[in-house]
Amino acid sequence: xxxxxxxxxxxxxxxxxxxxxxxxxxxxxxxxxxxxxxxxxxxxxxxxxxxxxxxxxxxxxxxxxxxxxxxxxxxxxxxxxxxxxxxxxxxxxxxxxxxxxxxxxxxxxxxxxxxxxxxxxxxxxxxxxxxxxxxxxxxxxxxxxxxxxxxxxxxxxxxxxxxxxxxxxxxxxxxxxxxxxxxxxxxxxxxxxxxxxxxxxxxxxxxxxxxxxxxxxxxxxxxxxxxxxxxxxxxxxxxxxxxxxxxxxxxxxxxxxxxxxxxxxxxxxxxxxxxxxxxxxxxxxxxxxxxxxxxxxxxxxxxxxxxxxxxxxxxxxxxxxxxxxxxxxxxxxxxxxxxxxxxxxxxxxxxxxxxxxxxxxxxxxxxxxxxxxxxxxxxxxxxxxxxxxxxxx
Numbered sequence: 001x002x003x004x005x006x007x008x009x010x011x012x013x014x015x016x017x018x019x020x021x022x023x024x025x026x027x028x029x030x031x032x033x034x035x036x037x038x039x040x041x042x043x044x045x046x047x048x049x050x051x052x053x054x055x056x057x058x059x060x061x062x063x064x065x066x067x068x069x070x071x072x073x074x075x076x077x078x079x080x081x082x083x084x085x086x087x088x089x090x091x092x093x094x095x096x097x098x099x100x101x102x103x104x105x106x107x108x109x110x111x112x113x114x115x116x117x118x119x120x121x122x123x124x125x126x127x128x129x130x131x132x133x134x135x136x137x138x139x140x141x142x143x144x145x146x147x148x149x150x151x152x153x154x155x156x157x158x159x160x161x162x163x164x165x166x167x168x169x170x171x172x173x174x175x176x177x178x179x180x181x182x183x184x185x186x187x188x189x190x191x192x193x194x195x196x197x198x199x200x201x202x203x204x205x206x207x208x209x210x211x212x213x214x215x216x217x218x219x220x221x222x223x224x225x226x227x228x229x230x231x232x233x234x235x236x237x238x239x240x241x242x243x244x245x246x247x248x249x250x251x252x253x254x255x256x257x258x259x260x261x262x263x264x265x266x267x268x269x270x271x272x273x274x275x276x277x278x279x280x281x282x283x284x285x286x287x288x289x290x291x292x293x294x295x296x297x298x299x300x301x302x303x304x305x306x307x308x309x310x311x312x313x314x315x316x317x318x319x320x321x322x323x324x325x326x327x328x329x330x331x332x333x334x335x336x337x338x339x340x341x342x343x344x345x346x347x348x349x350x351x352x353x354x355x356x357x358x359x360x361x362x363x364x365x366x367x368x369x370x371x372x373x374x375x376x377x378x379x380x381x382x383x384x385x386x387x388x389x390x391x392x393x
Contacts, residue, residue: 048179050140051306057174057189057209057240061305062144063298064094064289066246069108069125070253075118077110079246079253079291085128091299094144094287097125099160100151106159114151126163133167133187140187142178144240144287146206147192157192161202164188168202174209174238207231210287211280212242219247219257220325220382225270229279236281243274243285253291262296264304264312265329272310273334284310318347337373359392366390 052060065087067079080087084095100107100116107119132138147160161168169186181187191206211232217225225245233239245267247257260266267288275284284305290298304312315332321343322328328335331346338349358375365371371382374392382390 048140048182052142052178053140053182054177054179055142056177056238058238058286060142060178060240061286061302062093062288063091063293063302064096064144064146064242064287065092065293066096066244066289066291067098067110068092068095069097069120070110074120075110077252079110081255081292081294083128084125085132087293088129088132088138088143090293091302092293093142094146094289095125095129096146096148096289097122098148098150099156101153101156102151104153104159106156106163109150111150116151122160123163129188130164130167140182142182143188145188145190146210147190147194149192149194149196152194152196157194157196157198157203158201160192161190164190164202170202171199172204172209208233210240210242211236213244213274213277213280215244217244217247219249219254219261223247223325223382224273227274227277229277234279234281240287241274241280241283241285242287242289243271244289245270246289246291255292255295258290258292259295260325262290262292262298263329264297264301265315266296267298267301268304268310268312269329269331271305275310316346318345318350320346322346337370361392363392364390365392 065080068084068087070077070079071081071083072078082090087095097108098110099122100109100114100119102116102119106122107116108122108125109116109119111117129143133141133143145164149156166185167188169181169189172181172189188202189204190202191204191209193206195205196203197205197208209232211234212230214226214228214230217223225243225247230244232242245261246253247261248254249257271284271288274280275282286305288298288301300312311332314330316322316327316330318331318333319338320331321341322331322335322345324335324344328344328346333347335344335346336348337343338345340349358373359365359370360375365374371390371392381392
C-alpha cells in the first residue's frame with residue numbers, strides 16, 4: 001500500500017480560498033454575460049479578450065463596406081453581394097448607411113437625392129448586425145457605423161441611435177482603448193455626416209473623428225483612387241484614417257473591377273500612396289471602404305496591415321516592365337514611363353542617360369504611357385470617351 005500524502009492544513013486552506021475565488025469569478029462572469037461558456041468566458045469578471053481590447057480608433061484596422069445595405073435584392077445598382085449579417089460573419093466591422101426618414105420610419109436606400117426609390121427598413125439592417133454582436137464569440141468586437149443622412153426630420157438621429165439599444169458608445173473619447181467601452185457593454189460607434197452632434201445619446205460627428213480621401217474614382221486603367229482631402233480633423237493622432245477604395249464604371253458599381261482593386265497588392269500599393277499625403281498625417285489608412293468585399297482578397301491585406309506590413313512581400317523591383325491596371329500594382333516602388341524601354345516599368349528610369357522632362361499642365365499625353373510623366377502626379381484629364389487622348393491636369 002502506498003503511503004498517504006498529507007497536505008498541510010495551511011496549504012489546504014489556500015487551495016480552498018483560490019478555488020472559491022475562481023468559482024466566484026466564473027459565476028459573476030456568467031451572471032454578466034448570460035449562458036456563454038466558450039473561451040471568452042474564462043477569466044475574471046468583465047475580462048476583455050480579442051483584437052479590439054488593446055486597440056483604439058486610430059490603432060485598429062478594419063474594412064468597411066460602402067453602401068452596406070445595397071444588395072441585389074434591395075436596389076438596382078448594388079454594391080454588395082451579401083447582407084449585413086453575412087458581412088459581419090466574414091469579418092467586416094465597418095458599415096455605411098444612407099438614412100431616409102419617411103414619416104417617422106427610418107429607411108435605407110441609395111439615390112441621388114432625398115427621395116427613396118427602393119427603401120428597406122433601417123431596423124432590419126441594424127438587427128442583422130445586433131444578432132451577430134449578441135453571440136458569445138463576438139462579445140468583445142467593435143463596430144463602426146457611418147451614416148449619410150439623406151432625409152431627416154425631428155428626432156431622426158435619436159431614433160437612429162435608439163435602434164442599437166444599450167450597445168451604443170456614448171460620449172466617445174478617441175484617446176481611450178476600446179476595452180473601456182467593451183467593459184461597459186458599449187460596442188457600436190455611430191458617426192454622422194451631418195452637423196448634428198449629440199454624444200450623450202451616442203451620435204458623433206464623423207468629421208471630428210475620421211479624416212478621409214475623396215470618392216471620385218472611375219475604374220479606368222492606370223487610375224488611382226481620389227486621394228484629395230474630403231473631410232476630417234487634420235494633424236490629429238487620435239483620428240481614424242479612412243481610404244475610400246471603391247471605383248465605378250460609368251458611375252455604377254462593378255464587380256469585376258472590384259475584384260481587381262480588392263487585390264492585396266492593390267490595397268497595399270494605394271495605402272502607401274495614401275500615406276504620402278500630409279492631410280492624412282502620412283499614415284497608412286486604418287479603415288478601408290470597399291465595394292463587393294467578397295471579391296479579391298481583402299482579408300490577406302487585413303492580416304498584413306494588422307501585422308504592421310506595408311508590402312505583400314513579393315513586389316517587383318525597379319526596372320520590371322509592367323502593365324497599367326494589371327501587373328503594375330505589384331511594383332515595390334511607384335511605376336513610371338521609362339524612356340529607355342519605351343514602356344511603363346517599376347520605379348524610375350535612373351539608368352537611362354536621357355532624362356525625359358515632365359509634361360506640363362494642359363499638354364497632350366498618352367493615357368497608358370506618357371501620362372505617367374505629368375508634372376503634377378495623378379493629375380491627368382482622361383475622360384472615358386477619349387481612349388488615348390488625354391491632357392495633363
